[in-house]
Amino acid sequence: MTGKEQSARPDDAAPAIELRGISKSFGPIRANRDISLSVASGTIHGIVGENGAGKSTLMSILYGFYKADAGEIRINGKPTAIPDSQAAIGAGIGMVHQHFMLVQNFTVLENVVLGAEDGPLLGPSLAKARSLLTRLAGEYELSVDPDAVIEELSVGYQQRVEILKSLYRQADILILDEPTGVLTPSEASHLFRILRSLRDEGKTIILITHKLQEIMAVTDTVSVMRQGEMTATVRTCDTMPEELAQLMVGRKVLLRVKKQAANPGDVVLDATNLTVTDDRGVERLKDVSLQVRKGEILGIAGVAGNGQTELLEVLGGISSATGSIRINGKEVSCSGPGSDAGSRRRCGVAHVPEDRQHLGLVMDFHAWENMAFGYHHDSRYNHNRLFMDNRAIRHATARNMEHFDVRPATAESVARNFSGGNQQKIVLAREFTRGPQLLVVGQPTRGVDIGAIEFIHQRIVDLRDSGAAVLLISVELDEILSLSDRVAVMFDGRIIGERITSETNENELGLLMAGITSES
Amino acid sequence: MNSQMPKWADVALIPLLNLLLAFLVSGLVVLWIGENPLHALVIIIKGSIGSAYSWGYTLYYTTNFVFTGLAVAVAFHAKMFNIGGEGQATLGGLGAALACLSIDWPHWLLAFPVIVAGAALFGAAWAAVPAYLQARRGSHIVITTIMFNFIAFALLVYLLVHVMKAPGSMAPETKTFPPGAHLPTAHEMLAWFGIGFPKSPPLNVSFLLALAACVFVWALIWRTRLGYAIRAFGFSEPAAVYAGISPFRVIMISMLISGGLAGMMAVNTVAGEAERLLIDSVQGAGFVGIAVALMGRSHPVGVLLAAILFGILYQGGAELEFELPAVSREMIVVIQALVILFTGALDNMVRMPVEKLFIRMRRGAP
Numbered sequence: 001m002t003g004k005e006q007s008a009r010p011d012d013a014a015p016a017i018e019l020r021g022i023s024k025s026f027g028p029i030r031a032n033r034d035i036s037l038s039v040a041s042g043t044i045h046g047i048v049g050e051n052g053a054g055k056s057t058l059m060s061i062l063y064g065f066y067k068a069d070a071g072e073i074r075i076n077g078k079p080t081a082i083p084d085s086q087a088a089i090g091a092g093i094g095m096v097h098q099h100f101m102l103v104q105n106f107t108v109l110e111n112v113v114l115g116a117e118d119g120p121l122l123g124p125s126l127a128k129a130r131s132l133l134t135r136l137a138g139e140y141e142l143s144v145d146p147d148a149v150i151e152e153l154s155v156g157y158q159q160r161v162e163i164l165k166s167l168y169r170q171a172d173i174l175i176l177d178e179p180t181g182v183l184t185p186s187e188a189s190h191l192f193r194i195l196r197s198l199r200d201e202g203k204t205i206i207l208i209t210h211k212l213q214e215i216m217a218v219t220d221t222v223s224v225m226r227q228g229e230m231t232a233t234v235r236t237c238d239t240m241p242e243e244l245a246q247l248m249v250g251r252k253v254l255l256r257v258k259k260q261a262a263n264p265g266d267v268v269l270d271a272t273n274l275t276v277t278d279d280r281g282v283e284r285l286k287d288v289s290l291q292v293r294k295g296e297i298l299g300i301a302g303v304a305g306n307g308q309t310e311l312l313e314v315l316g317g318i319s320s321a322t323g324s325i326r327i328n329g330k331e332v333s334c335s336g337p338g339s340d341a342g343s344r345r346r347c348g349v350a351h352v353p354e355d356r357q358h359l360g361l362v363m364d365f366h367a368w369e370n371m372a373f374g375y376h377h378d379s380r381y382n383h384n385r386l387f388m389d390n391r392a393i394r395h396a397t398a399r400n401m402e403h404f405d406v407r408p409a410t411a412e413s414v415a416r417n418f419s420g421g422n423q424q425k426i427v428l429a430r431e432f433t434r435g436p437q438l439l440v441v442g443q444p445t446r447g448v449d450i451g452a453i454e455f456i457h458q459r460i461v462d463l464r465d466s467g468a469a470v471l472l473i474s475v476e477l478d479e480i481l482s483l484s485d486r487v488a489v490m491f492d493g494r495i496i497g498e499r500i501t502s503e504t505n506e507n508e509l510g511l512l513m514a515g516i517t518s519e520s
Numbered sequence: 521m522n523s524q525m526p527k528w529a530d531v532a533l534i535p536l537l538n539l540l541l542a543f544l545v546s547g548l549v550v551l552w553i554g555e556n557p558l559h560a561l562v563i564i565i566k567g568s569i570g571s572a573y574s575w576g577y578t579l580y581y582t583t584n585f586v587f588t589g590l591a592v593a594v595a596f597h598a599k600m601f602n603i604g605g606e607g608q609a610t611l612g613g614l615g616a617a618l619a620c621l622s623i624d625w626p627h628w629l630l631a632f633p634v635i636v637a638g639a640a641l642f643g644a645a646w647a648a649v650p651a652y653l654q655a656r657r658g659s660h661i662v663i664t665t666i667m668f669n670f671i672a673f674a675l676l677v678y679l680l681v682h683v684m685k686a687p688g689s690m691a692p693e694t695k696t697f698p699p700g701a702h703l704p705t706a707h708e709m710l711a712w713f714g715i716g717f718p719k720s721p722p723l724n725v726s727f728l729l730a731l732a733a734c735v736f737v738w739a740l741i742w743r744t745r746l747g748y749a750i751r752a753f754g755f756s757e758p759a760a761v762y763a764g765i766s767p768f769r770v771i772m773i774s775m776l777i778s779g780g781l782a783g784m785m786a787v788n789t790v791a792g793e794a795e796r797l798l799i800d801s802v803q804g805a806g807f808v809g810i811a812v813a814l815m816g817r818s819h820p821v822g823v824l825l826a827a828i829l830f831g832i833l834y835q836g837g838a839e840l841e842f843e844l845p846a847v848s849r850e851m852i853v854v855i856q857a858l859v860i861l862f863t864g865a866l867d868n869m870v871r872m873p874v875e876k877l878f879i880r881m882r883r884g885a886p
Contacts, residue, residue: 341761
């Protein structure tokens with residue numbers, strides 16, 4: 001695809017965007033490898049891929065946030081340098097970010113004009129924007145009250161303001177990054193109507209998403225990215241979700257873990273009808289019920305953001321939910337007093353959070369202080385009711401660091417100074433050595449090097465074999481497949497399917513992850 | 521905290537450079553009003569640490585700043601910016617005065633614990649309301665504590681004018697405390713050991729209490745489970761919640777301790793020095809505490825050293841005003857403000873270049 005030479009063509013036939021051989025590395029991680037892409041003018045082009053496949057990096061290069069290490073960008077056939085977002089706007093590119101960039105206490109009109117005022121006086125710009133907004137409202141169903149204050153608007157409307165901002169800056173190319181992640185289904189379908197009418201007016205749209213139905217519903221062509229590479233570009237009408245799912249997940253080398261067949265015992269975790277509503281009133285976890293038995297690993301697969309984090313936080317006692325949780329047959333609270341993380345630990349729940357730097361560790365604490373974190377009430381770590389036994393903690397730390405091969409094994413170092421993998425080992429050492437009855441673990445090997453991955457996987461299996469119930473949440477499908485005995489797939493806050501690991505495969509799970517059940 | 525700089529640079533070099541800058545600019549100010557800055561410096565140093573007499577005053581001020589500095593430092597560890605030391609110390613004065621006036625104390629040793637408890641309790645109570653509003657309602661502690669300073673002052677004025685004023689007196693102050701509530705001064709205490717010390721400096725037994733408070737805060741923050749929870753919360757609230765630490769509890773307890781420490785300042789000023797409750801016994805020490813805590817890096821040893829420095833500035837400044845009439849009271853305040861400005865607010869101005877220097881030096885080295 002890369003070596004293909006394009007002969008000179010008239011300008012109007014030139015693709016709106018053409019990327020040639022784009023590469024970008026962050027240290028040892030190659031986020032984009034030799035990517036070439038051509039998007040015809042007046043089309044909607046979808047880009048799909050798992051988290052970390054390189055979609056966002058590629059778009060950030062196109063929008064001038066990052067500079068590519070190699071490669072060329074052509075806009076409407078002309079080679080264009082995009083050193084910053086101003087240049088991108090100048091080249092007619094507009095971007096609607098996943099997290100909106102709006103001033104909350106400004107009105108719609110003020111936000112649209114912000115940064116693109118015509119002069120020192122606001123009046124003329126605002127008047128111009130107002131007439132444009134009225135025009136666009138009719139043309140594209142983009143109606144928003146120009147005088148409404150952003151914080152009073154729903155998310156769907158805020159997104160329209162983002163689109164209007166780009167149009168006001170005369171964007172011909174619109175990039176939307178996961179635009180439906182925050183929308184309700186009806187808001188999403190309205191967005192798609194807007195996108196179609198924009199396309200019919202000749203605008204070019206790039207839609208980044210991991211939801212295959214959306215791709216099928218709205219795009220003309222679609223590209224699949226995997227591990228930093230562009231693996232395929234096809235016409236949407238020539239493909240099927242099944243094919244895209246397969247391309248997305250791919251066939252990666254499986255790191256097989258040495259493990260015996262599971263020997264499940266009594267039910268340790270019995271959760272029923274867990275529902276989590278966030279502070280905006282959106283249900284993040286919907287009626288989730290699951291059981292984990294002693295001596296088995298239940299894997300939760302799914303694309304990030306489909307409720308796994310919320311599930312983990314409810315079980316770990318960080319956020320509250322409705323529903324019921326039983327641990328070893330004993331009811332524990334899901335909200336209010338007794339639902340905090342300390343109470344969970346007293347029930348024998350160990351929690352390895354998804355985000356170790358944010359939750360699992362205090363980055364400014366020494367390794368030894370982190371080793372007692374969450375267990376600082378333990379009698380072994382305290383002289384009496386008041387004073388902690390720092391020497392005992394240091395001893396335990398030295399022992400745990402050796403067992404878990406933390407490098408450097410210096411208890412006096414601050415957590416921040418360890419590499420990601422070793423930070424994770426500190427967390428794991430702390431949680432695993434308590435002999436938990438239930439381990440809930442999220443993304444155990446995120447950002448961890450290959451050697452450590454194997455080590456961590458082995459430890460999780462060892463813990464299972466010693467009689468713990470393990471709930472494993474990961475966005476890495478091969479991790480789920482190689483570790484778990486059963487797999488549940490989460491999509492849109494629900495568990496939409498459960499399989500025995502030995503009786504399923506990546507393709508089946510990949511489809512479930514994309515929200516495609518065999519019934520539909 | 522960061523790996524860019526050796527610890528000594530962080531703890532000693534940067535505060536020293538800050539101080540030097542502050543003195544340099546102060547020197548220019550003195551020069552500008554037509555006095556010799558070096559001469560002024562000599563007066564400040566002689567007047568504050570040149571004799572036992574001047575030490576007696578310097579350490580009296582130091583005592584105040586240790587209490588208010590520790591108060592700010594404890595709250596800092598929980599990432600609470602308690603700038604209500606002024607109001608908490610004002611209320612502490614009320615507590616101390618009520619304790620002194622409650623009965624006719626037979627001996628100061630009996631009165632002392634009650635005075636300390638009264639001062640701490642009232643100070644803590646004054647911090648409790650802003651703490652609760654922060655913990656439960658999210659009202660910003662900076663706003664609420666500063667507002668409570670004004671309320672405290674107004675409350676005290678009301679009480680002194682209408683309720684607690686000594687009968688027949690024109691001044692808004694209570695009657696003098698009973699002799700049994702008199703706290704021993706440095707002169708009296710050193711006399712027990714046969715050591716001579718001038719009679720007039722107000723330095724008293726509260727200084728020892730301040731030193732004890734330093735040890736208490738050190739043990740609290742770095743040796744107890746509560747201190748562990750406070751620091752964890754201060755560094756990262758989400759992580760603290762993950763560890764089962766209750767943010768409400770940490771905010772309340774750390775602010776109560778903070779308010780209590782600020783209130784204990786009154787043991788020194790109200791019970792130790794004035795021996796009656798005056799309308800303005802705090803005199804800005806609550807705010808100086810912020811600079812002391814900043815300069816002392818919220819560590820008790822650092823707080824003690826910074827408090828001594830500010831004690832020197834206060835006492836030396838008073839001497840300067842006395843010796844050089846051209847340097848007015850306001851000029852002294854300007855110099856003190858400059859020190860606070862350079863050590864507190866402009867800390868990063870010095871820190872960044874020094875950090876860069878160390879990085880460059882490290883790169884230069886093999």
